[in-house]
Amino acid sequence: MKLNGQQLLRATILLFFTIFIFRLHVTGDILKLINPKYETFSQIGASLFLLLFLVQMHRVFTFGAKAEHPPHDHEECHGHHHDHGDQPMNLKKVVSYLVIAFPIVTGMLLPLSSLDASIAKNKGSTLSITSQSQQEESSRDELADTPPPGEVPPGTGQPAGDDNPIDPNIYKNKISKTEYDQLRADILQQTHIEMGETLFSTYYQEIMSNPDQLQGTKVSLSGFVYREEGFSAQQLVIGRFLITHCVADAGLIGFLTEYDQAVNFEDNTWLNVTGTIQLTNYQGSQIPIIEVTEVETIGEPDQPYVYPVNIEVVE
Amino acid sequence: MKKSIPSMIIDSAILLLFMMVIYVSGFSDTLSFMELPDSFYHLNTIFLSILIEALPFVLIGVTIAGIIQIFITEDQLKKWIPKNKYAAVFMSCVVGGLFPACECGIVPIVRRLITKGVPIYAGIGFLLTGPLINPIVIFSTYMAFGNDWQIALLRMGLGFLIALVIGTIISFLFQSNQLKTRATTVSSCQADADSGSQSFLEKVGKTLIHAVDEFFDMGKYLIIGAFLASFVQVYVSTNLLVSIGEGHVASLVVMMGLAYLLSLCSEADAFIGASFTNIFPQASILGFLIYGPMIDLKNTFMMLSVFKTRFVLIFVAIVTVTVFIMISLLQGFM
Incomplete structure (x- = not known):
């Protein structure tokens, strides 16, 4: 041998x-x-x-x-x-x-780290994902089949059932195509959007694509603080990393936020914020901004990342 | 193997590995005191995430390569591939489109096909369309661009066309198989697949042994590629690149450069690509989406493990120029 x-x-x-x-x-x-x-x-x-x-x-x-x-x-x-x-x-x-x-x-x-604001700075360009609104507008109307915004003014419309109608396990993130379409239609009519974790990216996309229809809507979300160059003292971004495959493809999705005491929060602080969606002009493009009414400091969640929902095409 | 200094190195390496496992299992939690900059931890995390994500695909790739090596004979392959150059390129691109592979898993498969006598241009066609055109990629692109089919279809259609062009160019430039070794004939390997006397189980065993060898061949290149790609992610600012990219030509260059450096999986890159829609024209985004799956930093290293360096360099140049010209032409119409 x-x-x-x-x-x-x-x-x-x-x-x-x-x-x-x-x-x-x-x-x-x-x-x-x-x-x-x-x-x-x-x-x-x-x-x-x-x-x-x-x-x-x-x-x-x-x-x-x-x-x-x-x-x-x-x-x-x-x-x-x-x-x-x-x-x-x-x-x-x-x-x-x-x-x-x-x-x-x-x-x-070596211990594994969670991505933070320093990575977000490197990846950049988080506030600019608005262009989808134009190209999507036409398909949206037939798809969502919502009453035109004129009839149901945003913020005063009837809440469609619960604020958070579907809550599949965050780790599965699976919903069917019909549920998904229904959900997207419902978002436009909610008076208070609680972003949660499972549907964070779905809500994010909807708000980014229809900021004008959602103007005045109350929204709650948690995320970490991140700043881009050229922010005023009241401005910060509350966002989370969206992971499609692995953290290498992480992209920060977050909202520009305005809050009087913003300076008190350092980068990477995890916050739970509630506020209303407004429109603002940022570097030449119209984007939603959250006017904060309530802020609460929280620890980093066990699961800091969010994931895209998996739509089951085959029903 | 002779007992010599090299084998002593091996023994000490093994000893070191075992010491490591004892150390790790005993003290792994106390190690976080090590004072390294945060960015290094991020680098390590991103590096490992690319690897952990890619390894299953690579393992499946090397196993399929092993199966091809043991179960498929050169003659069988020859029968399937059209004699005509153009037909062969076309067919390989179609087969690649039907085959749901990603860019990490496909390199060992292509290498095995080429050693089995598949012409280089057909192998390349397969290599290009495999990761780019498949149901998962189409659907994730559709999703990422706000449930819009336009980009997804353009990505597939134009990508297929570009792969055809590249395959054809390669067929004119290279006749031999361009694999790393001096030898170009592999007929002696026929024994592997022909030996009908072997039992099925024996063949499976050999398939897996092949997979092991292939993994050790390719693994180091994957690891170096993944490390460099994560280094870029942590230390090179995207904003810097973006600030260079004003205008059609420059923005296309920047997006293709990003696709190359970031080395994302073709199934995940659509979401990253979509985040640039407001900054760059659509054609540049398309450049990102088509160029990335065809060639990137991680992939270049994996190809270097298989093909001659000269071929890899020329190949990267051809892909880059072709994608650039085709997208620029398209830009004229958009």
């Missing part, structure tokens, strides 16, 4: 990847990295690692006569060039194993 060190190293690395990913799932840290929608998929990935590890273990030991010829099934075909871990170690290979082990080391030793 002969121990093949390099194959053992490969097996160890595979095992560590398995442990690392499963550990993220067990501790819940995985939610700091990816949209929970992809949790199952990531577990499949970890299981594949485990499977590959088990297969790899067969190569670690070679027995008897075979030991002379390592189990290299296509010795003769060198046109096919990749390394099977049978060639002796050299500096280049040490470096590549170090590179592969690198994420395991940093992943297990």
